[in-house]
Amino acid sequence: MSVVLQVAIVVGYLLAALAVGLLAYRLTERTAEDYYLAGRSLGTVVLLFTTFATLLSAFTFFAGPNIAYRFGPEWILVMGLMDGVLFGLLWYVVGFKQWLLGQQHGYVTLGELLGKRFDAPRLRGGVAFVSLFWLFPYVMLQQDGAGSALAALTNGAVPYWLGAGIITGFMILYVVLAGMRGVAWTDTLQGAFMLVVVWTALLWVLYAVGGASTATAALAASNPEFLRLGGGFYAVPNFLSTAVGIAFGVTMFPQVNQRFFAGDSETVLKRSFALWPILVLLLFVPAFMLGAWGAGLGVEMPASGNILPAILAEYTPGWFAAVVVAGAMAAMMSSSDSMLLSGSSYFTRDLYRPFVADEVDERREDRLARVGVVAFALATYAMSLYNRSIEGTWSLFRIGDTAFGGFAQLALPVMLALYWDGTSREGLAAGIFGSQLFFLLTVFQPETWVGGVPLAGSALAGLLEPAFGLFASSYVGGWGANVVGMGLGLVLTVAGSLLTAGRN
Amino acid sequence: MRDRTRKTGWAVVFAVVVAFAIPWFLWRDATVVAGLPVWLWWHIGWLMLTSVIFYVFSQWGWGLWVGGDRV
Numbered sequence: 001m002s003v004v005l006q007v008a009i010v011v012g013y014l015l016a017a018l019a020v021g022l023l024a025y026r027l028t029e030r031t032a033e034d035y036y037l038a039g040r041s042l043g044t045v046v047l048l049f050t051t052f053a054t055l056l057s058a059f060t061f062f063a064g065p066n067i068a069y070r071f072g073p074e075w076i077l078v079m080g081l082m083d084g085v086l087f088g089l090l091w092y093v094v095g096f097k098q099w100l101l102g103q104q105h106g107y108v109t110l111g112e113l114l115g116k117r118f119d120a121p122r123l124r125g126g127v128a129f130v131s132l133f134w135l136f137p138y139v140m141l142q143q144d145g146a147g148s149a150l151a152a153l154t155n156g157a158v159p160y161w162l163g164a165g166i167i168t169g170f171m172i173l174y175v176v177l178a179g180m181r182g183v184a185w186t187d188t189l190q191g192a193f194m195l196v197v198v199w200t201a202l203l204w205v206l207y208a209v210g211g212a213s214t215a216t217a218a219l220a221a222s223n224p225e226f227l228r229l230g231g232g233f234y235a236v237p238n239f240l241s242t243a244v245g246i247a248f249g250v251t252m253f254p255q256v257n258q259r260f261f262a263g264d265s266e267t268v269l270k271r272s273f274a275l276w277p278i279l280v281l282l283l284f285v286p287a288f289m290l291g292a293w294g295a296g297l298g299v300e301m302p303a304s305g306n307i308l309p310a311i312l313a314e315y316t317p318g319w320f321a322a323v324v325v326a327g328a329m330a331a332m333m334s335s336s337d338s339m340l341l342s343g344s345s346y347f348t349r350d351l352y353r354p355f356v357a358d359e360v361d362e363r364r365e366d367r368l369a370r371v372g373v374v375a376f377a378l379a380t381y382a383m384s385l386y387n388r389s390i391e392g393t394w395s396l397f398r399i400g401d402t403a404f405g406g407f408a409q410l411a412l413p414v415m416l417a418l419y420w421d422g423t424s425r426e427g428l429a430a431g432i433f434g435s436q437l438f439f440l441l442t443v444f445q446p447e448t449w450v451g452g453v454p455l456a457g458s459a460l461a462g463l464l465e466p467a468f469g470l471f472a473s474s475y476v477g478g479w480g481a482n483v484v485g486m487g488l489g490l491v492l493t494v495a496g497s498l499l500t501a502g503r504n
Numbered sequence: 505m506r507d508r509t510r511k512t513g514w515a516v517v518f519a520v521v522v523a524f525a526i527p528w529f530l531w532r533d534a535t536v537v538a539g540l541p542v543w544l545w546w547h548i549g550w551l552m553l554t555s556v557i558f559y560v561f562s563q564w565g566w567g568l569w570v571g572g573d574r575v
Contacts (some may be wrong), residue, residue, distance in 0.1 A: 077547055081525040084551050088558060089518060097570050212539025220536065228534040229527070229543040239526065270562035277555040281548060289540075419569075 003157045006322040010150065013193075013326040014170045017186045017333065021174025024182035032365040035179035036108050036345045037262045042184055044271040050184040051091075051259050051272070052279050053191035053334035055083065055250060057142060060194070060283060061328035062149075062306045065291025069307040071233040072226035073292035076284050078243050084280035086247035088273060094251050094411075095260035096269055097418050102261040109342075110257050111350040114417055118425040121354050126429070127410070128350035130436055131254050134406040135343050139380040140387065142336040143168055146329060147384070152304040153325045161385055167329065168381045171337045175377075176370045180262065183337045190330035195282060197327035201312060201320070202286035208315040209297060219296025226292055241480035248486065249408035254342035255335070344372030402443050405482030409435040412490040416497075423493065426500040431493025435485045442481040507568075514565050521554050 028034055042050065067075045098113065107113040111131070115124025147164030158166075174182045209215050220227055230236070250256050263269050287308075294311040302310040312321045348368050353360055360368065413431035416423045527546040535542045 073541075073544065076544065077526045080547055080551055081522070085522055085525045085554055088554070089522070093570065100571055213536075216536055216539050216541075220534075224534065227536060227541045228532055229541065230531050266566070270566055274555055274559035274562050277551045277558065281551045285544070285548065 003154045005319060006153055006325075007158065009319065009322040010153070010326050010329060013329065014166070017189060017330075018170060018174050020186045020189050021178045021182035024185045025174075025178040028178055028181050030366050031362045032345075032349070032369055033106070033108060034181075035366055035369050036258065036341065038180040038184055040102070040262055041264050042259075042262045042268065043264055044268045044275075046184050046188050047259070047263050047268055048272045048275055048279065049191035050187035050262075050334075050338070051256065052283075053187040053194065053331070054255050054259065054338040055087070055335075056191075056194070056283065057145075057331055057335040060198075060287050060331055061308055061324070062145070064284070064288050065294070065308045065311075066306060068288040068291030069295050069301070072223070072228075073288050074229060074234045074239075076288045078239055079284045079288070080277075080280060081239075082243035082247040083250070083284075084277040086243060087250055088276045090247060090251045090411075091260070091276065092273055094415060094418065098257070098260040099263055099269060101418075107261065108258070109254070109346055109349055110252070110414065111346060114414070114428065115350070115354075117417070118423075118428060120425045120429070123425060123429055123432075124350050125355060126433065128346040130410065130432070131252070131346055131407070132343060132351075134403040135254055135339055135346075136376075136380060136383075138403040139336055139339045139343070139376070140384045142332045142339070143381055143384045144388070146332045148304070149325050149328055149332075152306070152309070153322060160388065164381060164384060167333060167336075168377050171333055171340060172374055172377045175337050175340050175373050179369075180341060183334075183341055184262070186337065187334045190334040193330050194327050197324055198283060198286045198290075201308075201316070201324060202290060204320070205290060205293070205311060205315045209293075215293040215296060218298075219293060222296050222298065226295065237480075241483045245408045245480055245482035245486070246404045248411035249404035249406070249482070252407040252410040252414065253403075254346055255338035258342045258345065259338075340373050340377050343376045344369050347376070348372045402439075405439060405443065405480065405485070406436070408482050409439050409485050409489050412486050413493040416490070416493050420497075422497050422501065424497040424500045427493045427495070427497030430496035431489045434492040435489030438488050439481060439485040442485070510565065511568050514561060514568055517557060517561075521557060525550055525554070 029039065033039060064075060064079070098107075098110070101107060101113060101117075105113075105116065107116070109128070111124040111127035114127055115121055143164045146167040147160040147162075150158045150163030150166070151160045174186060178185075206212055206215060209218075216227070225231065230239075263272070290311055291307055294307050297311070297314070299307065299311050299314055301307055309321055309324065312324055348365065352368070352372075353365070410432060413428055413435070416431070417428050525547065527543050527550075530543040530546065533541075533543060537545060
């Protein structure tokens with residue numbers, strides 16, 4: 001299997017994505033609303049797939065199967081509950097509400113919606129700032145994943161910096177040109193591609209080993225505990241903290257939240273709502289079962305640290321591994337391109353325009369938006385390279401790992417703002433910034449809080465060596481700091497609103 | 505009043521949908537049927553049922569709590 005053929009498959013895939021982006025460019029008008037939201041015109045298939053592909057990052061192909069390989073396939077249940085059921089309901093409760101308000105008032109970002117509804121420009125800027133704080137390192141994670149995947153596939157012939165650079169370059173091209181329409185169309189291609197790749201991989205492996213019953217029997221013999229629901233890593237608080245925290249976090253991720261505004265009609269939203277759980281099921285069951293079966297089949301974890309490519313190398317021809325890496329690439333790109341676009345819109349609309357240059361006409365904002373995409377992409381790329389060179393001392397990747405928790409802190413105050421008339425500007429600000437502060441403190445200085453006594457002076461040490469990842473953050477009786485912080489945000493918003501009632 | 509009944513009814517339905525996406529009553533069970541653990545079959549069936557329930561809601565309950573074209 002030559003490196004040339006493998007690279008050709010990946011580059012061929014990238015070119016196909018670019019072509020779709022260019023096609024979309026021909027239909028794009030030169031206004032910010034069209035650039036960021038495709039003129040609020042997405043139909044069912046495109047909206048469904050762009051949300052799906054945006055939501056699912058490289059986790060599906062790498063980290064997810066790795067977890068199933070190490071701990072058993074129960075992670076499927078976490079994903080089903082979190083993405084299939086809870087996110088579906090939140091799409092209705094938060095997303096549909098935002099869509100209605102967006103139709104009435106023309107909002108493009110969440111910060112804009114809150115800032116205008118509460119007549120609070122600084123709140124608007126604050127929400128954008130908090131969002132960008134968590135989004136930036138998360139984009140870095142995606143670029144890092146892409147660079148590592150290409151380097152692993154080609155055994156280093158395409159070095160890390162080049163792989164990450166190529167992916168970033170391609171994304172800049174079609175995001176700058178075609179905006180949301182281009183992103184949504186390429187997402188549709190990428191989402192469909194991921195599904196096809198994952199199912200082909202599943203059927204191929206099962207055919208090679210003699211069917212699901214044989215594979216599961218092997219797993220029952222080698223790791224009987226894997227088939228037994230729950231236990232060990234899969235404790236109940238861990239299940240629920242992860243599912244609840246991430247489902248709420250996802251709704252506040254800029255690239256997902258912005259899609260709430262982009263649907264064409266209520267009919268589109270209704271259809272998407274009904275089809276959503278099936279789509280989630282179709283992707284996670286095969287991807288994670290492959291990881292779990294890999295353990296039963298005795299596939300060794302390779303040096304790259306990802307089990308799925310190793311399973312495929314064992315049971316499928318070499319070119320198919322390249323196709324799967326292209327699939328993982330699709331997963332990363334379909335998330336990052338949307339993040340670039342949303343990051344740019346949060347920056348230009350909620351920070352740059354209100355605080356730096358208010359007098360910007362539509363065409364100028366449209367241009368500004370594109371410049372924002374390039375700047376955001378290059379900045380995350382540069383930081384990825386820089387962080388890699390100093391790995392182990394101070395890594396921004398740690399912030400990316402906890403981004404879901406950071407975004408989850410926004411969810412409950414925002415929901416109160418959408419539904420409870422008693423919410424005040426001050427209460428909302430207290431809920432949003434108070435819970436962020438709490439979450440940052442718990443995540444970045446774990447030792448001091450787990451002991452129950454906050455120790456002064458160790459904040460720096462906590463910042464330099466954050467020992468907590470997304471899944472390790474047990475706080476109170478095994479409940480994650482993300483969920484505890486969400487509760488705090490709720491209490492602060494309500495208390496702050498009651499205290500300042502009648503002032504507005 | 506009718507609206508309130510519908511809201512309560514749907515809230516109960518959704519609570520059940522969330523509560524049983526994970527088959528708690530099969531906790532620590534390892535029975536395998538047709539190549540997959542029973543708890544996984546339950547989850548697969550449950551998410552398909554969820555999709556049907558979401559469809560029914562989109563036709564007859566849409567707009568409850570939130571607003572929109574029906575309520």
